[in-house]
Structures are given as C-alpha cells and as structure tokens.
Amino acid sequence: MKLQQLRCVYEVVQNNFNISKAAQSLHTSQPGVSKQIQLLEDEIGIKVFQRNGKRLVGLTEPGHKVIFSITEIMRETKNIKRVSEEYEKTDSGHFTIATTHTQARYKLPKIVEAFVKQYPKINLNIHQGNPTQVTEQIVSGEADLGIATESISLNDKIFCIPCYTWNRCVVMPKGHLLESKDHLTLKDLSTYPLITYDYAFTGSTIVSNVFREANLNPNIMLTAIDADVIKTYVSLNLGVGLIAQMAFDKQKDKDLTSRDVSHLFPTSTTYLGIRKDTFIRQFTHDFIKMFTPQMSDEELRIFLQKRHI
Numbered sequence: 685m686k687l688q689q690l691r692c693v694y695e696v697v698q699n700n701f702n703i704s705k706a707a708q709s710l711h712t713s714q715p716g717v718s719k720q721i722q723l724l725e726d727e728i729g730i731k732v733f734q735r736n737g738k739r740l741v742g743l744t745e746p747g748h749k750v751i752f753s754i755t756e757i758m759r760e761t762k763n764i765k766r767v768s769e770e771y772e773k774t775d776s777g778h779f780t781i782a783t784t785h786t787q788a789r790y791k792l793p794k795i796v797e798a799f800v801k802q803y804p805k806i807n808l809n810i811h812q813g814n815p816t817q818v819t820e821q822i823v824s825g826e827a828d829l830g831i832a833t834e835s836i837s838l839n840d841k842i843f844c845i846p847c848y849t850w851n852r853c854v855v856m857p858k859g860h861l862l863e864s865k866d867h868l869t870l871k872d873l874s875t876y877p878l879i880t881y882d883y884a885f886t887g888s889t890i891v892s893n894v895f896r897e898a899n900l901n902p903n904i905m906l907t908a909i910d911a912d913v914i915k916t917y918v919s920l921n922l923g924v925g926l927i928a929q930m931a932f933d934k935q936k937d938k939d940l941t942s943r944d945v946s947h948l949f950p951t952s953t954t955y956l957g958i959r960k961d962t963f964i965r966q967f968t969h970d971f972i973k974m975f976t977p978q979m980s981d982e983e984l985r986i987f988l989q990k991r992h993i
Contacts, residue, residue, distance in 0.1 A: 685724065685727055685728070686720075686723075687757075687761070688720055689720045689721070689723055689724040689727075690724070690754045690757055690758070691710060691758070692706065692710065692717045692720040692721055692724075693720075693721055693724060693732060693750070693751065693754055694751070694754050694755065694758050695709045695710055695717075696717065696721065696733070696740060697743070697751055701733070701739075701740040701741060701742065703717050703718060703740065721733070728750070730744070730746045730747075730750070731744050731746075731747065732744060732746070732747040732750050732751070733747060734747075755824070755825075758825070759825045759959075759961070760961075762825060776805040776806060777806055777807070777965065777967070778806070778807045778809070779806050779807065779808050779809070779828055779967060779968065779971070780808075780809040780810075780811060780821075780826065780827045780828050781808070781809070781810050781811070781827060781828065781829055781830070781831065781971075782810075782811045782812075782813065782817070782818040782821040782822060782826070782827035782829075782830040782831075782832075783810065783811070783812060783813075783818060783830060783831040783832060784812065784813070784814060784815060784818065784831070784832050784833070784909065785812050785909050785910045785911060785912075786911050786927075786928050786930065786931050787831045787832065787954065788810055788812050789911065789912070789931070790911075790928075790930045790931055791831075791930065791954075792810070792831075795971070795974045795975055796808070796810075798974055799967075799970070799971050799974060802967075802970065803967045803970075806967055811826070811827060812909070813909070814832075814881075814882060814883040814909050815832040815833060815834050815835045815836055815883055816835050816883065818830040818831070818832040818836055818957075819832070819835050819836050819838075819839050819842065819957070822836070822839075822841075822842055822957050822958065822959055823839060823841050823842065823959065825959065825962075828958070828962070828968060829956060829957060829958045829968065829971075829972070830842075830956070830957045830958075831847070831954065831955070831956050831957075831975070832954070832955065832957070833850075833952045833953065833954050833955065834883075834889060834890070834952065835883075836955050836957045837953075837955045837957070839957075841959055841960060842957040842958065842959060842960070843957065843958055843959070843960045843988075843990070843991040844955040844956065844957045845955060845956045845957075845972065845976060845979075845987060846953050846954075846955055847953075847954045847955060847956050847975060847976055848953070848954055848978075849951040849952065849953050849954075850928055850929060850930060850951065850952055850954065851928075851929055851944075851945075851946035851949060851951050851952065852891075852926055852927065852928060852929060852945050852946065852948075852949055853926075853927060853928075853929045853932055853942040853943060853944050853945060853946075854868065854873065854924050854925065854926055854942065854943045854945050855914075855915055855918050855924065855925040855927060855932055855937070855940045855941070855942045856918060856924045856925070856940065856941060856942075856943075857918065857919060857921050857939065857940060857941075858939065858940065858941050860924070860941070862876070862924060862943060863941050863943070868943055868945055868948070869948070870894065870895060870898045870900055870948055871898075871900065873902060873924070873926070873945070873948075874895070874900045874901070874902045874903065876903070876923055876924045877903050877904075877905030877906075877922060877923030877924070878902045878903055878904050878905060878923055878924060878925075878926060879904075879905055879906045879907070879908070879914050879917050879918055879922065879923045879924065879925045879926070880904070880907060880914065880925065880926040880927070881907060881908065881909060881911075881914070881926075881927070882907035882908055882909050883909070890949060890950055890952055891926070891949060894948065894949055894950075903923075905922060905923040906922065906923065911927045911928065911931035912931075914927055915927070915931075915932075915937060915940060918940060919939050919940060926945070929942075929944070929946075956972060956975055956976065958991075960991045964988065969984075969988075972984065972988075
C-alpha cells in the first residue's frame with residue numbers, strides 16, 4: 685500500500701468522483717489515477733468505489749470506512765508537512781481561515797492587516813460560510829482554523845478558544861414605528877416581517893429558542909448569511925433586520941436606525957476553533973494571539989496545551 689494510492693482515492697472523493705479533475709489536482713494522468721485505485725483495491729481485496737461502466741459513481745459500504753481512514757492519513761500527512769515547514773520555512777506557507785461573513789467583514793480586517801504585515805510571505809485564504817460550514821471545514825482539514833459562533837463549539841474534534849461575547853440589534857428604516865417605541869418586546873418583533881441570518885432559525889439556536897420559549901412564531905421574510913445583504917433588504921422596507929450589533933455602522937448605514945435588543949436574547953460567544961490534532965505553526969499561534977489580545981502569552985500557551993488532554 686503506497687501513499688500515492690491513498691492520495692488518488694482521496695482526491696477522487698474530493699472531486700465528486702471525477703477522475704479527470706482528481707488527476708489535475710494530482711498533476712498526473714487520468715489513467716494513472718485509475719491504475720493506482722485499481723492497485724489499492726486489488727491489495728486490500730475490496731471495491732472502494734461503486735461503478736457505472738467505467739465511471740465512478742460513489743463509495744461502497746466498506747469504501748466509506750476506507751475513505752474515513754484515508755482522510756485521517758491525509759490529515760496527518762499535512763501535519764508532518766507543517767512540522768517540516770515550521771523548521772525549514774518559518775515565515776512562509778499557506779494559511780486558511782474559515783469564518784462567517786460578520787467576522788470577515790467586521791472583526792478580521794484590522795487583524796488580517798497586522799498579520800500580513802508581520803508575515804508577508806504567507807499565502808492567506810479566507811473562506812466564508814455559515815457556522816455549520818465553518819465547522820465542517822475545520823474538521824475536514826480544509827481550514828487551519830475557524831472563527832464562528834454556536835455550532836463550532838459543539839464538535840468534539842475541535843478545540844475552541846472563547847474570544848468575545850456579543851448580542852443583537854434590530855435595524856429598520858428611519859421613521860419606522862419601532863424606532864420610537866419605548867421598550868421593544870419579542871411580540872413587537874413578531875409583528876413585522878423579519879430578515880435575519882440563515883442559520884438563526886435552523887436547529888436549536890439561541891434566537892430560535894427564545895422565540896419558541898415565548899410561544900411566538902416570527903414572520904421570517906428572508907434569510908441571508910451576509911449582514912450587508914440583510915441591511916440592503918431592510919432599506920427597501922421589506923422588513924426589520926435582526927443582526928449582530930457589530931454589523932451596524934452609524935456612518936455607513938445612515939439610511940437605517942438600530943435598536944438594542946440585548947435584553948431579549950442571551951449573549952452569544954464567538955470561538956476560534958482548531959482541530960485537536962493539528963500541529964500549530966508559529967504564524968498560526970501569532971494569529972490566534974492577535975485575535976485574542978485579552979490573553980497573555982502564558983495564558984494562551986496553557987490554554988493550547990489543553991487540546992491534548
């Protein structure tokens with residue numbers, strides 16, 4: 685069994701069973717990938733892939749178990765490379781951050797600016813998605829670390845560092861009836877079409893739980909992962925928006941007004957998450973420190989040691 689055979693199987697799965705695309709990713713030929721897969725299947729004595737003629741169309745039942753093990757091997761291979769690069773190329777490499785739009789738009793810019801100045805040779809990639817997608821990218825190894833709220837802290841493969849807490853505000857066009865109301869209630873919010881994050885009403889999230897416990901069914905008019913999209917539709921008077929407080933900018937959102945609703949919802953915590961078995965390079969450690977300035981170097985060192993407990 686050779687590492688190249690495992691890579692071929694892994695890339696075929698990553699490329700949705702398209703051998704041609706897998707071959708491009710591996711910088712080899714399509715027949716070469718097919719041969720490596722066949723050699724592996726012959727050696728282990730089972731078929732990893734389901735086939736329709738010459739096309740691969742899915743994984744067999746044992747193939748699912750094989751690809752799980754191969755994925756772990758590929759992840760550990762990446763860790764070995766990280767160790768090597770840490771000692772050979774201390775100031776260069778690839779760094780991928782998975783995060784939500786709100787974090788990327790409102791929290792990360794200054795930190796990324798400082799990081800790029802300190803590590804100009806690092807190839808930095810920022811992938812945006814909802815918290816579930818961020819979690820999946822951390823677990824799969826597609827992202828070196830992730831920054832999000834809620835579901836990211838629930839996966840037992842991810843070690844999370846609590847970074848800061850935040851709450852919500854309601855945004856509306858200026859002159860809206862809710863603007864002058866003395867004390868906003870959940871019932872007030874339920875009276876108007878609501879525009880909010882697409883993950884706020886999926887599963888047992890804080891927002892959905894609060895409305896459920898109050899026996900209220902809000903009128904969800906539209907959802908989006910992007911706070912700027914939410915504000916755009918609010919400005920069209922299609923409803924009121926429920927967004928993170930940090931996403932409202934008095935200077936840039938001059939056509940809108942906001943009302944604090946932190947009395948209606950518990951605070952949420954934003955976490956920075958990394959896989960427990962990931963080797964942390966120095967530049968990754970420095971980025972974590974930049975994002976958690978409230979922690980001293982010693983506190984962060986002790987905190988990161990807990991990953992292995």
